[in-house]
Amino acid sequence: METLHLDLPAIQDASLNPRAALYGVVSSGNLEVLVERGHDATRCVFEVQTAAHGFVEVWKAVLTDFAARHPVGGLSFAIHDAGATPAVVSLRLDQAFQSLRGA
Amino acid sequence: MDALQPIRTWNHEALRRQARLERSMPFSRGKAVATRDMVSLLEALLEPGDRVCLEGNNQKQADFLAESLAACSPQRVHDLHLVQSVLALPAHIELFEKGIARRLDFSFAGPQAHRLARLVQSRSIEIGAIHTYLELFGRYFIDLTPQVCMVAAQAADAGGNLYLGANTEDTPVIVEATAFKSGIVIAQVNEQLERLPRVDIPASWVDFFVVAPTPNHIEPLFTRDPRHITEIQVLMAMMAIKGIYAEYGVERLNHGIGFDTAAIELLLPTYGESLGLKGKIARYWALNPHPTLIPAIEAGFVERVHSFGSEVGMEAYVAARPDVFFTGADGSLRSNRAFCQTAGLYACDLFIGSTLQIDLEGNSSTATLGRITGFGGAPNMGSDARGRRHASAAWLKAGQEKNGGQTSVRGQKLVVQTVETWREPGHPAFVERLDAWQLKQDMGMALPPIMIYGDDVSHIVTEEGIANLLLCRSPEEREQAIRGVAGYTPVGMARDRALVENLRDRGIIRRPVDMGIDVRDATRDLLAARSIKDLVRASGGLYQPPKQFRNW
Numbered sequence: 001m002e003t004l005h006l007d008l009p010a011i012q013d014a015s016l017n018p019r020a021a022l023y024g025v026v027s028s029g030n031l032e033v034l035v036e037r038g039h040d041a042t043r044c045v046f047e048v049q050t051a052a053h054g055f056v057e058v059w060k061a062v063l064t065d066f067a068a069r070h071p072v073g074g075l076s077f078a079i080h081d082a083g084a085t086p087a088v089v090s091l092r093l094d095q096a097f098q099s100l101r102g103a
Numbered sequence: 104m105d106a107l108q109p110i111r112t113w114n115h116e117a118l119r120r121q122a123r124l125e126r127s128m129p130f131s132r133g134k135a136v137a138t139r140d141m142v143s144l145l146e147a148l149l150e151p152g153d154r155v156c157l158e159g160n161n162q163k164q165a166d167f168l169a170e171s172l173a174a175c176s177p178q179r180v181h182d183l184h185l186v187q188s189v190l191a192l193p194a195h196i197e198l199f200e201k202g203i204a205r206r207l208d209f210s211f212a213g214p215q216a217h218r219l220a221r222l223v224q225s226r227s228i229e230i231g232a233i234h235t236y237l238e239l240f241g242r243y244f245i246d247l248t249p250q251v252c253m254v255a256a257q258a259a260d261a262g263g264n265l266y267l268g269a270n271t272e273d274t275p276v277i278v279e280a281t282a283f284k285s286g287i288v289i290a291q292v293n294e295q296l297e298r299l300p301r302v303d304i305p306a307s308w309v310d311f312f313v314v315a316p317t318p319n320h321i322e323p324l325f326t327r328d329p330r331h332i333t334e335i336q337v338l339m340a341m342m343a344i345k346g347i348y349a350e351y352g353v354e355r356l357n358h359g360i361g362f363d364t365a366a367i368e369l370l371l372p373t374y375g376e377s378l379g380l381k382g383k384i385a386r387y388w389a390l391n392p393h394p395t396l397i398p399a400i401e402a403g404f405v406e407r408v409h410s411f412g413s414e415v416g417m418e419a420y421v422a423a424r425p426d427v428f429f430t431g432a433d434g435s436l437r438s439n440r441a442f443c444q445t446a447g448l449y450a451c452d453l454f455i456g457s458t459l460q461i462d463l464e465g466n467s468s469t470a471t472l473g474r475i476t477g478f479g480g481a482p483n484m485g486s487d488a489r490g491r492r493h494a495s496a497a498w499l500k501a502g503q504e505k506n507g508g509q510t511s512v513r514g515q516k517l518v519v520q521t522v523e524t525w526r527e528p529g530h531p532a533f534v535e536r537l538d539a540w541q542l543k544q545d546m547g548m549a550l551p552p553i554m555i556y557g558d559d560v561s562h563i564v565t566e567e568g569i570a571n572l573l574l575c576r577s578p579e580e581r582e583q584a585i586r587g588v589a590g591y592t593p594v595g596m597a598r599d600r601a602l603v604e605n606l607r608d609r610g611i612i613r614r615p616v617d618m619g620i621d622v623r624d625a626t627r628d629l630l631a632a633r634s635i636k637d638l639v640r641a642s643g644g645l646y647q648p649p650k651q652f653r654n655w
Contacts (some may be wrong), residue, residue: 054529058591059593085335085523085524085525088334088565091338
C-alpha cells in the first residue's frame with residue numbers, strides 16, 4: 001500500500017456550500033472517494049491510498065487532469081483505490097464531483 | 104520388341120486403407136469398437152508418420168480417443184504428425200512427451216499454451232505452422248489431408264450413421280477431407296441409438312465408432328456473467344453503438360468473446376433502442392449462441408444468427424427460436440465452424456473484439472511471454488477480405504474513408520478493437536513493442552504471432568474515445584491517433600498533445616462528449632441483464648446455465 005499526497009492549484013465553484021464539512025462518499029467494489037471541505041479555496045488536495053505499486057506517476061497525471069477539468073478549489077479528496085484502473089478512477093471522480101454539484 | 108513399361112498403380116492409398124482395415128478386424132464388430140479394444144485398434148491401424156487429426160476445438164473434444172491414443176505403445180505408434188484445430192487437453196501434450204507424435208500443425212492452444220511453449224524450447228515438438236481455422240481446414244484438402252481422423256459425435260446408430268447434435272463444429276470438414284481421400288474415420292459417441300434424430304454424417308463415411316465411457320467434454324466458453332461487466336465497459340459499448348454501429352449502419356457482424364462485447368450485446372435493447380436503432384443495426388450475426396444475446400433477440404433486434412458451435416445451456420432456447428438460429432428437422436441447432444468462419448470473413452461488415460496488447464501501428468496480439476496461444480478464428484473475422492466483391496452501405500462508407508473520401512474500386516471491412524487502456528495496474532493494453540516479437544525470437548518462429556494486423560484495423564475504442572484509423576493519412580497520424588486514445592498508459596502519456604487535438608478537430612479522434620455521450624450515463628443500469636438469473640428470466644426459463652454460473 002502506497003500513500004500519495006498531492007496539492008494542486010484549482011478554481012473554486014462558489015455555488016458549493018462553503019460550510020459543509022463532508023460533501024459525500026462514492027464507493028464501489030473498486031474505489032472509494034471521500035470529499036471534504038479543504039483549507040484553501042485556490043487549492044485542491046488529494047490523499048490517495050493505492051494498492052498498486054509504481055503507479056504514482058499515473059495517479060499524478062490522472063489527478064492533474066481532473067483538477068484542470070473541474071472547479072475543485074477548496075475541496076479535499078481522500079481516495080482509497082482497491083487496485084482500480086485509471087479509467088475507473090477518472091470516471092468515479094467525475095461522478096463524485098458531478099453528484100456534489102448537483103446536490 | 105517393345106520394352107515393357109512398368110505398370111503404374113493408381114490406388115496405393117485405397118490399398119493402404121484396406122490393409123489398415125484388415126489389421127483392425129480383430130478389434131471391432133462391424134464398425135462398433137468396445138472401449139477396452141480402442142488402444143489395440145489404434146495400434147493396429149496406425150503407421151509411423153501418419154497424419155492424424157484428433158478433433159477438438161475450444162468447445163467439444165474427442166477426449167476419449169485422445170486418451171486412447173496417448174495410451175498406445177510408443178514402440179508401435181510413433182512420429183505422428185498431428186493436424187488439428189487445438190491442442191487443449193493434457194493428453195494432447197502427452198503424445199509429444201511420449202514420442203507418439205512428433206510434428207504439429209494447429210490453430211489454437213489456449214489452456215496448454217504454457218506447456219506447448221516448454222515442448223518447443225525442449226525440442227520435443229516440431230511445429231509446422233500456427234494457422235487460422237480456415238487456413239488449416241483449407242490445407243486439409245491440399246497438403247495436410249489426414250490419413251486417420253478421430254472425431255466426436257453425439258450419437259451413432261448400429262450401422263455407423265452419426266448424429267452430431269448442436270455442437271457440429273469442425274466434424275464435417277474433418278470427415279470430408281479424410282473419408283474422401285482413402286483415410287480412416289473413427290468416431291467417439293455419447294450414446295448408441297436405434298434411430299438418430301437426424302443423420303449428419305452418413306455411415307458410409309465412417310469406419311469405426313465407440314461409445315465413450317463418459318460424454319465428450321464441452322467447455323461453456325462463450326458465457327459471460329453480466330455481473331462482472333464494468334461501467335467502463337458500458338461506456339465503451341455506448342461509444343461502439345453510437346459512434347460506429349449507428350454511423351456506418353452495421354447490419355451484419357461478428358463479436359469476439361469477452362465482457363467488452365457482452366456489454367454491447369446487453370446495451371442493444373436499452374441504449375440501442377433509445378437511439379432508434381432497432382431494425383437498422385446488428386440484424387445478422389456470425390456468432391455462437393451467446394447467452395448475453397438473449398435480451399437483444401427477445402427485443403427483436405436480431406433477425407438471424409449462424410453459429411460456429413453451440414453453447415452449453417442454450418440448447419432449449421435455440422430450439423425454441425428456429426426463426427433466428429439454424430436448426431435441423433429435429434429442432435436442435437446446426438452449427439458449422441468452416442461455414443461460419445467463411446460467413447464471418449466474407450458476409451460480415453464488422454468484427455469487434457478485445458485483445459491484450461496493441462502497438463503503435465495498431466497490430467494486436469494475445470501472445471504473452473512463455474505461452475504459445477495460437478490464433479483460432481479471430482484473424483479471419485478481424486481482417487479485410489480483399490477477395491470480397493459484394494457491396495453494402497457500411498463497407499462502401501469505410502472504403503471511402505480509407506480512400507480520402509473518393510469511391511474506390513473496393514470497400515473496407517470495419518475491424519474494431521475495443522480495450523480499456525489499462526487492463527489492470529501493471530498491464531497496459533498499449534505498448535511500444537508487442538511481446539509477440541520476443542516470443543518469435545524465443546520460439547524460433549518465422550513470424551511474430553500477431554492476431555489482428557494493424558493495417559486491417561479501422562477503429563480502436565477505449566474509455567478515452569474512438570480513434571478512426573481509416574482517416575489517418577500518414578504513419579505519424581496513425582501513431583498519434585493510437586496514442587490519443589491510449590489513456591494514462593506510457594504510450595498514451597507520450598502523445599503529442601497538439602497533434603492529438605488536431606486529430607480531434609478533424610474527427611479522427613472522438614471523445615465521448617464529441618459523440619453526445621455523457622459519461623455519467625455509463626452505469627450498469629443500462630445493461631438489459633445484470634446477472635445470469637436475469638438472462639434466464641429474459642429467455643422465459645429456456646436458458647439453462649451450467650452450474651458454475653448458477654449463483655443464486
